[in-house]
Amino acid sequence: MEKPSTIHPLRTARMAKGLTLQKAADKVGCTKTAWCxxxxxxxxxxxxxxxxxxxxxxxxxxxxxTFTSCIHANSGQPTPAQKAA
Structure with a gap:
């Protein structure tokens, strides 16, 4: 059985625009770590x-x-929203 893709749509969109992590972060005013x-x-x-x-x-x-919920559901870890509750 093929493993479902876990590539975040954000990464797909960034790469489609030809942006590095740093350039994307700079454009929205955040750190590279946050974007990552x-x-x-x-x-x-x-x-x-x-x-x-x-x-x-x-x-x-x-x-x-949607993506975050899928990743956490498959990992058995709580989502960020569940951690905040």
């Missing part, structure tokens, strides 16, 4: 960065939450 965490599904952009990231990439906020 978003791509890995470790964190989700906050209300300051979400509109900037979506404007740059064409993604929707739900793209982040």
């Amino acid at each position: 965490d978003w791509e890995l599904g470790k964190r989700v952009p906050n209300r300051t960065f979400m509109p900037r990231v979506c404007g740059l990439t064409g993604l929707q906020p739900n793209d982040f939450y």
